[in-house]
Amino acid sequence: GAGVSQSPRYKVAKRGQDVALRCDPISGHVSLFWYQQALGQGPEFLTYFQNEAQLDKSGLPSDRFFAERPEGSVSTLKIQRTQQEDSAVYLCASEGGNGEYGYTFGSGTRLTVV
Amino acid sequence: QQQVKQSPQSLIVQKGGISIINCAYENTAFDYFPWYQQFPGKGPALLIAIRPDVSEKKEGRFTISFNKSAKQFSLHIMDSQPGDSATYFCAASKASGTYKYIFGTGTRLKVLA
Numbered sequence A: 001g002a003g004v005s006q007s008p009r010y011k012v013a014k015r016g017q018d019v020a021l022r023c024d025p026i027s028g029h030v031s032l033f034w035y036q037q038a039l040g041q042g043p044e045f046l047t048y049f050q051n052e053a054q055l056d057k058s059g060l061p062s063d064r065f066f067a068e069r070p071e072g073s074v075s076t077l078k079i080q081r082t083q084q085e086d087s088a089v090y091l092c093a094s095e096g097g098n099g100e101y102g103y104t105f106g107s108g109t110r111l112t113v114v
Numbered sequence B: 001q002q003q004v005k006q007s008p009q010s011l012i013v014q015k016g017g018i019s020i021i022n023c024a025y026e027n028t029a030f031d032y033f034p035w036y037q038q039f040p041g042k043g044p045a046l047l048i049a050i051r052p053d054v055s056e057k058k059e060g061r062f063t064i065s066f067n068k069s070a071k072q073f074s075l076h077i078m079d080s081q082p083g084d085s086a087t088y089f090c091a092a093s094k095a096s097g098t099y100k101y102i103f104g105t106g107t108r109l110k111v112l113a
Helices: none
Strands: A005-007 A010-013 A019-024 A031-037 A044-050 A053-056 A065-068 A075-079 A088-095 A109-113 B004-007 B010-014 B019-025 B033-038 B045-050 B056-059 B062-067 B072-077 B086-092 B107-112
Touching (some): A005 A088, A010 A019, A019 A109, A031 A075, A044 A075, A075 A088, B004 B086, B010 B019, B019 B086, B033 B062, B045 B062, B072 B086
Parallel strands (some): A010 A109, B010 B107
Antiparallel strands (some): A005 A019, A019 A075, A031 A044, A031 A088, A044 A053, A065 A075, B004 B019, B019 B072, B033 B086, B056 B062, B062 B072
């Protein structure tokens, strides 16, 4: 597609529930990133994929967070046993890998844990 | 050392005025400095970016000024318009697309009609 697509746009989860957030990057983009944006804050890095390889997961806040990109295109961010502090907007971005144009972000998934 | 400090937190400018947002970094390994614009409910969108080998880059009404020795860079929006009202984030990384961005905390800009 023309842009980065994320679904769902909004997700309300009860505390302790597992959630899965989906990202469809721009076709052909090898690099894919997940960021977490708390209300009124800048995005914070979670994890980075180059094709199907997860090259950096240093930003994942706990072992309840897991990301995958099995075929090098669509990616899923999974959060197990959600907690209230997980409430945030989760942004996905992709980049063509040529280093010239920066990231293209999706509109994000707003997760609210109640 | 990984932080990017951004100021001001909020900014109000009259239509036609100049909006200036400043950022400072510590890590001298950073070599790519993008600015993103974010509207409510949307993801950040790349506005303009600069590498340390130039001191200034201009694209339309948007200009980045870069001071490598001071480890500071700024965004200037000339002839600010109400449609520019948004949150602006500076960021820094070691290389575009191959390393994570460190974002500033954002500046909420309001341009009065």
